[in-house]
Amino acid sequence: MKKLWNTLCLLIIVSTIYKVESKDATxxxxxxxxxxxxxxxxxxxxxxxxxxxxxxxxxVRSLEIGSNVIEDTENGFLMxxxxxxxxxxxxxxxDKKLENGYNAMGFSQGGQFLRAIAQRCPTPPMKNLISIGGQHQGVYGIPHCPGKSSICNYVRKMLNYxxxxxxxxxxITQAEYWHxxxxxxxxxxxxxFLADxxxxxKINESYKENLQKLNNFVMVMFNKDTMVQPKISEWFGFYKRGSVxxxxxxxxxxxxxxDKLGLKEMDNKGQLHFLSVEDDHLRISDTWLINNIIDKFLI
Structure with a gap:
């Protein structure tokens, strides 16, 4: 009976810890x-x-920009x-579930858009920003799109114009980070958008102050990227003036x-992280995400 009681007590303790962990997950x-x-x-x-x-x-909240999936996809080009x-x-x-703070993961253009959120929208607080293939200095090259997208063809024509x-x-969304x-x-x-x-x-001091509130700003670059030109924009680099x-x-x-954005100060404090993947744009494995992002910055 004593052994059974001890086992029950252990189960209660484990259950309590489990619930606390669940409640406290960012x-x-x-x-x-x-x-x-x-x-x-x-x-x-x-x-x-x-x-x-x-x-x-x-x-986990995956942002929908629009009232349905079709609008969400279209707005990624035309809003x-x-x-x-x-x-x-x-x-x-x-969103009441976010009022105590959240971690953010942006994929491709979602990376620079979430950085804009960190700079312009400090409430609720963003704790860690994970930019996966984001173009923080913009792009100078027309990206390819998955499949034969008529919207993509329209965007290409507009950017060429x-x-x-x-x-x-x-x-045209992509024009707003065209550099x-x-x-x-x-x-x-x-x-x-991007120049702002x-x-x-001009310097908006709140942008700098708000970005520095992050615990970590993680930038992931794809070393074999064929979509983003130049790929070093994913690490906040770009083409030199007058050169392609x-x-x-x-x-x-x-x-x-x-130090217009406080990135130098953040770097000195160890808040900037530059990671890379040996593959094309957004080609990333679950294992890599678990080992390099989830276990290090999200748990």
């Missing part, structure tokens, strides 16, 4: 990339399931990036040297 917010949606079972749906499997009791960020900010503030034309800047190294002045003047969050025109061949690193950039 929620996770996911933002998908171009051409994807919140709930695709082969992409975000799979990531969501993996996180829920690996982290006991975790609440103003600033409007998307404003919409998500409202969604996060109204002129990324900094007002109508295109306001209505022309051959015409930096035009980029800084007319980019309505990268403090290219030579690149610079984050530490060589004005953003870092002048």
């Amino acid at each position: 929620p996770i917010v996911l933002w998908h990339g171009m051409g994807d949606s919140c709930c695709n079972p082969l992409s975000m749906g799979s990531i969501k399931s993996l996180l829920e499997k690996q982290i006991t009791g975790v609440y 103003n990036a600033n409007d998307q960020v404003d919409l998500v900010c409202k969604k996060l503030k109204s 002129g990324a900094y034309v007002s109508f295109i800047q306001n209505h 022309d190294p051959l015409n930096e002045d035009e980029y800084k003047k007319y980019s309505i 969050i990268n403090q290219e025109r 061949n030579e690149t610079f690193t984050l530490k060589e950039s004005d953003i870092y040297i002048q």
Whole structure:
């Protein structure tokens, strides 16, 4: 009888610990990339399931930009990036499960969009930002899209026509992080999203203060990336001014040297992490995610 009682007591203790762990699991917010949606079972749906499997009791919210999956996918091409960020900010503030803070994982363009959330929307607090293939200095090259997408073809035509034309800047998502190294002045003047969050025109001190509230800012680059041009944008680098061949690193950039976003200070404190995957854009295994992201930054 005593042995049975001791066993029951142990089970109660283990059960209590389990419940505490479940309750204390930091929620996770996911933002998908171009051409994807919140709930695709082969992409975000799979990531969501993996996180829920690996982290006991975790609440995972995969962002839907629109009222359904079709709108969500279309809005990744045709909705103003600033409007998307404003919409998500409202969604996060109204989600009671996030009020004590959350971790964020952005995939491809979702990476820079979630960084904009960290800078512009500090409530609820973002704890860790994981950017997987995000283009933090933008792109200068028209990406390919999965399948034969008519929207992709339309976007390509618009970007070829002129990324900094007002109508295109306001209505083509990819134009809003288009960064022309051959015409930096035009980029800084007319980019309505990227030039703003990268403090290219004027310094917004709240952007810097809010970003520095992160515990960790993790950037994942795909070393064999054929979609993002240049791929070093995934580590906050880019093409040198006037060149489409030579690149610079984050530490060589004005953003870092002048510490416009507080990244230099964050780096000195060990808050910046640069990881890489030996594969093409967003080709990432569950094992890699578990070992390098989930176990290190999300648990």
